[in-house]
Amino acid sequence: MTATIRVPKSFKDLQEVLSGDIKVKVAGIDVDGVLRGKFMSKDKFLGAAKSDGFGFCSVILQVSSRDGWDIHDTVYAKELLISNKANGYRDITAVIDLSSFRRIPWENNVPFFLVSFLDPDTKAPLSVDPRGVLQMTTERAAKAGYECFSGVEYEYFNFKETPESASEKNYTGLQPLTPGMHGYSLLRTQLNNQYFHDLFDESFKFDVEIEGHHTETGPGVLETALAYTSALRMADNAILFKYTAKSVGMKHGIMPSFMAKPWGGLPGCSGHVHVSLRNKEGRNIFAVSEEELKTGRANAANDDTRFISQEAEWFLAGVLDGIADVVPTVVPTINGYKRLVGGEAFWAPNAVTYGYDSRAASIRIISPPSCPPSATRLEVRIPGADMNPYFAISAIFLLGLRGINKKLALPGPPISHFKPEDRTNGRIKMLPTSLESATIRMMRPDSIAREAEVFGNDFVDHYGGTREHEVKLWNEAVTNWEVERYLELA
Numbered sequence: 001m002t003a004t005i006r007v008p009k010s011f012k013d014l015q016e017v018l019s020g021d022i023k024v025k026v027a028g029i030d031v032d033g034v035l036r037g038k039f040m041s042k043d044k045f046l047g048a049a050k051s052d053g054f055g056f057c058s059v060i061l062q063v064s065s066r067d068g069w070d071i072h073d074t075v076y077a078k079e080l081l082i083s084n085k086a087n088g089y090r091d092i093t094a095v096i097d098l099s100s101f102r103r104i105p106w107e108n109n110v111p112f113f114l115v116s117f118l119d120p121d122t123k124a125p126l127s128v129d130p131r132g133v134l135q136m137t138t139e140r141a142a143k144a145g146y147e148c149f150s151g152v153e154y155e156y157f158n159f160k161e162t163p164e165s166a167s168e169k170n171y172t173g174l175q176p177l178t179p180g181m182h183g184y185s186l187l188r189t190q191l192n193n194q195y196f197h198d199l200f201d202e203s204f205k206f207d208v209e210i211e212g213h214h215t216e217t218g219p220g221v222l223e224t225a226l227a228y229t230s231a232l233r234m235a236d237n238a239i240l241f242k243y244t245a246k247s248v249g250m251k252h253g254i255m256p257s258f259m260a261k262p263w264g265g266l267p268g269c270s271g272h273v274h275v276s277l278r279n280k281e282g283r284n285i286f287a288v289s290e291e292e293l294k295t296g297r298a299n300a301a302n303d304d305t306r307f308i309s310q311e312a313e314w315f316l317a318g319v320l321d322g323i324a325d326v327v328p329t330v331v332p333t334i335n336g337y338k339r340l341v342g343g344e345a346f347w348a349p350n351a352v353t354y355g356y357d358s359r360a361a362s363i364r365i366i367s368p369p370s371c372p373p374s375a376t377r378l379e380v381r382i383p384g385a386d387m388n389p390y391f392a393i394s395a396i397f398l399l400g401l402r403g404i405n406k407k408l409a410l411p412g413p414p415i416s417h418f419k420p421e422d423r424t425n426g427r428i429k430m431l432p433t434s435l436e437s438a439t440i441r442m443m444r445p446d447s448i449a450r451e452a453e454v455f456g457n458d459f460v461d462h463y464g465g466t467r468e469h470e471v472k473l474w475n476e477a478v479t480n481w482e483v484e485r486y487l488e489l490a
Contacts (some may be wrong), residue, residue, distance in 0.1 A: 001138070001232040003099035004207040011050055014098065018042055021111055027106065028056065028094060028115045029130045031466050032332065033388030035243055048096060055091035056117065093118040093124065102318075105205035106247055114236060127458040130390030134232050140453075141277065141401055146285060148231035148397050151211070151274035151377075152238040154385050156194075156245065157262050158220040161255045172480070177220030177254060187213045195252040199224065203244050208237045218266050222256075222454040228274065231393050238271075238389035260331075260384030261338040268339030268348055269385035274366070275396050276377040277311070285311035287373035304356035304414040307367040308376055316378060317410045318403015319363060320352050321395060322448040323382070324400065324431055326455070327438040328467045329391040330383040334474045338435050339384050344414060349381050352429040355415040362431075382431070391463075398454045405453070435474070439467040 008014040018024065024045040027037025040048070048054035089481040100114035139431070141148050158177040166174060180186045189196045199222070200213050208229035214385040216223040224245075226237050245256045277285040288297055288307050296306030305313050323330075331337060340350040349362035356365045364379040378400075383392045384422030402408075411429070422428045432438035442449045443464040449455045455463075 001099055001137075001468050002230040003233075004102050006103075006207075007099050007101050011046075014049060017101070018046070018111055021354070023110065024375075025107070025110050025112045026094070026115055026116055027112070029239055029387065029388070029390060031128055031130065031389070031391075031463060033130065033239060033242075033386075036042065036237060037115075038221075045096075048094075049098070050203070052123065053093045053095040053115070053118065055120070056094035058090065060090045061196065091120060091457060093120045097131075102207040103205075105202055106251065118258070119320075124149065127456065128462045130388075131232070131235075133388045133455075133459065134333065134394045135234055137397050138231055141397060143406075144401065145279060147280070148393075149228060149276050150231045150234040150393050151225060151226060151228040152234060152273075152389055152393075153225040153270065153272045154238070154241065154258065155216050155218075155221060155223045155269040155271075156385055157218065157257045157259070157269065158195075158222060158249070159255045159257065160253065162250070163255065166255060174255075178463075179219055180217075181217045181219070182215050183217035183221075188215045188266070192252070192254065195248065196329075198248045198252070199245055202248050202473055203241060204232070206240065206244055207337060208241050208244060210241075210339065216267075221267075221269070231275075231397065235389040235393050235418060250348045258385040260333065260336040260386045264338070268336065270339075270348065270385045271383040271385040271392070271486040272390070273380045273383055273392055273396060274390075275380065275400070277394070277400075284374050284376055285309060286315070286367075286376040286378070288368070288376075293368060293373060301410045302413060304365055304416070305410070307369070307373075308365060310421055311404055312367075312376065312378070313410065314364060314404045314407055315400035316354060316365070316403070317376070317408035318401065318406070319380065319399045320354060320411055321408055322399040322454065323352060323362070323395075324429065325442055325448040326395045327382075327432050328435065328442050328463070329395040329455070330380070330387055331438065332388055332391070332470075333384075334388050334435050334470060335437075336384045336386055337432075340382070348384075350431050350433070351423060352431065353418070354410075354413070354416040358415055361415040393454075399448070402448075402451070402453050435467060437472045439464055439471060442467075 008017045021042055023039050023041055025037060025039050027035045030036050094115040095118055097114050097116060102112055103109040104112050116131040117126045118124060119126060125136060139146050140145060160175040160177055178188050180192050180209060200210050203210050209228040210224055211227040214223055215221065224241065226241060242258055249256045279285055286309055288309055300306040301313060331340065339348050351362060353361040354363040354365060355361035357370050358364055362382050364381060366379055367376045380396050418428055430439055441447065443460055450457050450460050
């Protein structure tokens with residue numbers, strides 16, 4: 001993983017780095033992509049850093065019934081794999097990642113470290129720890145001679161609200177930060193200008209580098225593109241950017257929301273993921289050779305893949321072959337599917353499609369002639385801003401590596417060869433339209449997600465169980481839409 005700028009190189013170095021501090025903040029990530037952490041005294045932290053880690057309550061990974069928490073700390077309806085009544089809902093082991101060190105600029109520069117979670121007996125990574133899953137993914141790639149690189153773009157609504165005011169309003173009638181649809185507007189950023197600048201500046205101080213930052217179409221919507229880097233560092237930066245935005249927002253009385261579809265009739269919020277592979281020498285594996293750059297790759301499947309390598313085409317085929325079986329890992333919430341249903345009207349693809357520089361496709365090929373060969377990559381446009389970046393990035397790379405390993409052929413032509421009616425006549429393969437159908441598909445016995453070279457049974461059974469819980473809560477809920485539609489006339 002690409003380390004942060006001020007990473008301590010040894011335990012002695014760590015002691016020196018923390019010499020002026022009395023406490024340290026640590027955090028891990030739960031299956032919903034929520035940071036769960038605490039403060040530790042410096043002495044306790046140094047003791048944990050010098051040893052095998054420290055005990056952390058297993059509920060934060062949502063791994064038990066009576067003690068396991070969902071995104072709102074609600075207990076699960078059934079016991080899952082890692083923490084349960086049989087093992088007494090024991091602690092798991094949190095291992096400090098020194099390479100993740102940074103200081104939180106809006107919290108008096110307190111030192112901050114991320115942790116990964118291990119089985120307390122075997123010391124092996126837990127099969128559902130988000131950082132551990134992505135670490136496993138990158139290690140598999142490394143064994144094949146590849147290094148995984150990624151970038152994430154977030155779109156997010158911003159409201160002139162606080163957690164208290166939103167709750168008092170029952171989350172209805174919230175006031176957007178600015179009115180109207182103003183993508184890439186220089187004028188709209190003059191409103192709430194300090195907040196707009198603080199998002200960029202505080203992220204930079206927090207070692208979360210931003211590549212682009214602007215307004216997006218929609219009332220109060222911003223888009224922030226995070227700088228391309230190694231995959232695990234990218235996922236860390238993605239989750240920490242959300243933390244930054246929400247923390248900075250609180251200082252300004254603003255509530256940013258990464259919910260995928262806060263309002264009907266308006267564009268949703270995407271979490272597009274860019275990916276590529278590099279070899280040990282740092283060369284982009286997806287790029288064509290200098291000779292191929294002149295006329296395109298001779299054995300390309302079609303014109304859209306002429307300027308990506310054979311490995312990139314196999315990788316693309318792997319993602320297309322398996323994406324429908326792993327949709328809950330890239331669209332993990334009930335609301336996320338509202339963004340995809342009918343989403344083609346808002347460039348939110350809901351089908352298994354690809355195309356050169358196509359924002360209408362689920363997977364956009366970015367290659368020469370629109371960019372230099374070194375920047376060749378795939379943009380997966382299915383995830384919303386509510387994704388867990390560790391699982392989403394893992395899913396893409398695991399499927400892509402499977403495609404390379406099996407030398408899979410593309411399933412059909414690019415999106416430009418299809419007509420709108422092909423979405424209903426079977427020529428285009430559609431993605432699941434709800435979390436319930438997506439979870440059923442992921443958990444079926446012959447799901448590609450269950451293959452050992454993808455996520456495997458342990459992950460699918462546990463993570464699928466957490467999604468079944470989410471579906472159960474949704475099926476039991478009575479929504480405003482139902483009351484407004486049926487209360488009087490039914």
